[in-house]
Amino acid sequence: MNLLDIRNLSIELDTPSGRVLAVDRVSLSIKEGEVRGLVGESGSGKSLLAQAIIGVLEDKWHVHADRFHWRGIDLLRLSIDERRALLCRDIAMIFQEPMSCLDPTTLIGEQLSEAIDTSQLTGYFWQRKKQRKDAVIKLLHKVGIKKHVQCINSYPHQLTEAICQRVMIAIALAGRPILLIADEPTAAMESTTQGQIFRLLANLNQLKNMSILLISHDLENLTHWTNTITVMYSGQFVEAGSTEQIFNKPMHPYTRALVDSSTKANLQLPSKSRLMTLPGSIPVLQHLPIGCRLGPRCPRAQQSCVAAPKVSNYHGHKVSCHFPLLRETGKKESVRHKASKGKR
Amino acid sequence: MLTFTLRRLSLFIFTMLVLTLLSFSLSFLFPGDTVINHSGQINASAAELAHLNQVYQMDKSIFYQYGAYLTHILNGDFGQSMASQSPISNEIIKLLPATIELSLVALLIAMLVGIPLGFIAAIRHNKTSDNVILSLAMLGYSIPVFWLGLLAILVFSIGLGWLPSAGQISLLFEIEFVTGIQFFDILLSDSPYKWQAFRDASAHMILPACVIALAPATIFIRLSRASMIDVLAASYIRAARAKGLSFQQIIFRHAIRNALIQIIRHVGLQFANLVTIAMVTEVIFSWPGIGRWLIDSIYQRDYTAIQSGLLVLSCFIFIVHILTDFIYAALNPLARGNKHGS
Numbered sequence: 103m104n105l106l107d108i109r110n111l112s113i114e115l116d117t118p119s120g121r122v123l124a125v126d127r128v129s130l131s132i133k134e135g136e137v138r139g140l141v142g143e144s145g146s147g148k149s150l151l152a153q154a155i156i157g158v159l160e161d162k163w164h165v166h167a168d169r170f171h172w173r174g175i176d177l178l179r180l181s182i183d184e185r186r187a188l189l190c191r192d193i194a195m196i197f198q199e200p201m202s203c204l205d206p207t208t209l210i211g212e213q214l215s216e217a218i219d220t221s222q223l224t225g226y227f228w229q230r231k232k233q234r235k236d237a238v239i240k241l242l243h244k245v246g247i248k249k250h251v252q253c254i255n256s257y258p259h260q261l262t263e264a265i266c267q268r269v270m271i272a273i274a275l276a277g278r279p280i281l282l283i284a285d286e287p288t289a290a291m292e293s294t295t296q297g298q299i300f301r302l303l304a305n306l307n308q309l310k311n312m313s314i315l316l317i318s319h320d321l322e323n324l325t326h327w328t329n330t331i332t333v334m335y336s337g338q339f340v341e342a343g344s345t346e347q348i349f350n351k352p353m354h355p356y357t358r359a360l361v362d363s364s365t366k367a368n369l370q371l372p373s374k375s376r377l378m379t380l381p382g383s384i385p386v387l388q389h390l391p392i393g394c395r396l397g398p399r400c401p402r403a404q405q406s407c408v409a410a411p412k413v414s415n416y417h418g419h420k421v422s423c424h425f426p427l428l429r430e431t432g433k434k435e436s437v438r439h440k441a442s443k444g445k446r
Numbered sequence: 447m448l449t450f451t452l453r454r455l456s457l458f459i460f461t462m463l464v465l466t467l468l469s470f471s472l473s474f475l476f477p478g479d480t481v482i483n484h485s486g487q488i489n490a491s492a493a494e495l496a497h498l499n500q501v502y503q504m505d506k507s508i509f510y511q512y513g514a515y516l517t518h519i520l521n522g523d524f525g526q527s528m529a530s531q532s533p534i535s536n537e538i539i540k541l542l543p544a545t546i547e548l549s550l551v552a553l554l555i556a557m558l559v560g561i562p563l564g565f566i567a568a569i570r571h572n573k574t575s576d577n578v579i580l581s582l583a584m585l586g587y588s589i590p591v592f593w594l595g596l597l598a599i600l601v602f603s604i605g606l607g608w609l610p611s612a613g614q615i616s617l618l619f620e621i622e623f624v625t626g627i628q629f630f631d632i633l634l635s636d637s638p639y640k641w642q643a644f645r646d647a648s649a650h651m652i653l654p655a656c657v658i659a660l661a662p663a664t665i666f667i668r669l670s671r672a673s674m675i676d677v678l679a680a681s682y683i684r685a686a687r688a689k690g691l692s693f694q695q696i697i698f699r700h701a702i703r704n705a706l707i708q709i710i711r712h713v714g715l716q717f718a719n720l721v722t723i724a725m726v727t728e729v730i731f732s733w734p735g736i737g738r739w740l741i742d743s744i745y746q747r748d749y750t751a752i753q754s755g756l757l758v759l760s761c762f763i764f765i766v767h768i769l770t771d772f773i774y775a776a777l778n779p780l781a782r783g784n785k786h787g788s
Binding site for chain 2: 153156158160187190191194195197199202203204205206207208216217219257259270273274276277
């Protein structure tokens with residue numbers, strides 16, 4: 103059964119010149135225990151989608167969805183408070199720039215202990231304080247912070263970015279979530295610490311069977327850690343499928359371009375030659391193209407692209423394009439992948 | 447923390463040095479003999495004048511003169527008042543506590559009223575209550591204090607007869623002068639009418655303190671509203687919401703502390719403004735404080751008193767500044783500790 107099932111979620115922004123559709127009918131489903139990647143350029147609405155799921159968007163954003171199920175419960179039927187209570191219990195989120203997501207004037211220990219729900223503690227109120235402290239230390243150990251005394255008694259600005267992200271993960275784990283949404287958890291981090299954070303998330307996924315929604319702009323890096331990937335472009339759903347399908351047999355011209363622009367998939371390219379890129383840049387919110395928003399940049403665009411394409415499903419590989427790259431490119435792609443594997 | 451204290455202390459010393467330089471130069475700029483402006487002895491005989499010239503080292507270069515002036519001030523000798531021919535230091539000791547009391551009570555009222563109102567406005571941003579609070583703040587800020595003081599007397603003292611219009615305490619109560627701060631003196635005294643005196647002093651305090659507090663309170667409303675809006679938009683508040691904290695928990699545990707830190711800095715700055723307002727209000731309410739005394743001295747061309755009043759008041763304001771800096775550092779962990787490269 104799907105853990106999270108979202109169908110046609112739209113997010114609109116109130117601007118002086120009317121409402122802008124920032125996220126246009128995106129569907130997303132997450133199965134129990136899987137790591138799903140959500141890929142897109144910056145500004146493609148992936149962070150918005152994540153924040154809409156957990157319900158922390160500001161008032162100026164308006165969210166609509168055709169279906170929003172969480173473990174079989176129809177969340178659209180619940181009131182806002184009930185929905186928030188349910189989601190905050192089961193879903194946790196970690197953000198980019200962890201240092202700014204921790205209250206600068208509160209000790210780490212305090213911020214951690216307030217995330218621990220009272221229902222997790224047993225015993226009388228005079229025992230609670232000690233239990234809370236033990237739970238905090240346990241959480242810090244879980245995320246690989248050994249010097250817990252030092253960490254509890256410091257302020258966020260006294261710690262490094264990576265430690266702060268670990269603390270954020272610890273805070274997220276405090277609620278014993280079923281789904282963890284990680285919104286670019288390693289942005290602006292060194293690659294070694296990036297690896298550590300991703301390994302920690304992968305461990306949590308395997309040991310605790312915690313599902314993870316991993317949001318990133320880096321498709322190549324994401325493929326190491328995810329089971330399935332959803333690609334977004336400029337607030338529109340592009341393609342979803344298993345990691346192999348997306349990386350080896352992309353059907354959408356945009357995903358194709360994403361894969362082509364990464365070095366790993368292009369090992370056969372002669373050295374010092376240019377990587378393939380799409381011309382132009384992601385459209386701004388005020389001037390969104392109609393229909394498929396990739397249209398102006400798409401190498402395969404034709405007249406029918408001014409109408410938004412429907413999502414078509416090829417054996418679990420969903421793609422939203424009028425002219426998907428079907429078999430012939432798929433074959434070529436797999437051949438090329440074999441060749442690159444042979445080289446490695 | 448030691449470095450922080452030392453830095454503030456050195457700042458204090460140098461600012462005070464500049465201030466004494468200013469008040470020293472005033473003696474030359476005021477009409478009349480410099481040594482008489484220094485000492486305030488207008489009726490000095492020839493022998494006394496010669497003695498004064500020697501004491502203030504008027505025959506030597508200006509650096510020696512400044513040194514002599516500084517020594518006098520450091521010894522607590524501000525000279526005599528030209529108007530009353532009594533030592534200024536005695537008058538200041540008598541009058542300054544009343545001003546401190548009044549302005550601190552006014553500051554307290556302004557903060558207790560202004561900051562929560564600003565927070566409420568920020569939490570209900572762009573709603574009716576926000577607009578009402580903001581327009582009230584605008585209105586309050588635009589009312590001139592001398593007019594408001596007279597109006598308050600007209601309504602509450604003459605019209606309704608609720609509160610006394612002038613003075614610090616009714617003449618019926620005889621309170622011994624100990625600290626100069628009326629409330630402490632009343633509590634320290636062993637008069638059988640202690641509590642009646644306390645109530646009477648409070649009644650005298652309410653009107654002038656509220657009049658003084660109005661303008662700073664409106665500034666605090668706007669400051670706290672702006673900083674609360676900033677804080678509520680910060681990503682750690684969003685993270686706290688994602689953590690599952692309730693709105694009250696977020697406001698009381700995270701938002702208020704962070705917003706207060708930004709306001710505390712401005713409290714020190716607003717205090718100078720508040721003391722200026724207090725000086726005008728003291729005249730209106732016949733409050734026996736240093737502000738009224740200073741304004742009287744200006745009318746009487748009491749140059750010695752103007753000089754030393756200036757010095758003492760600015761010293762007082764500066765001390766409050768430093769105190770708010772310390773409170774800021776105590777509340778804000780980012781300001782504490784050693785910073786490198788800043």
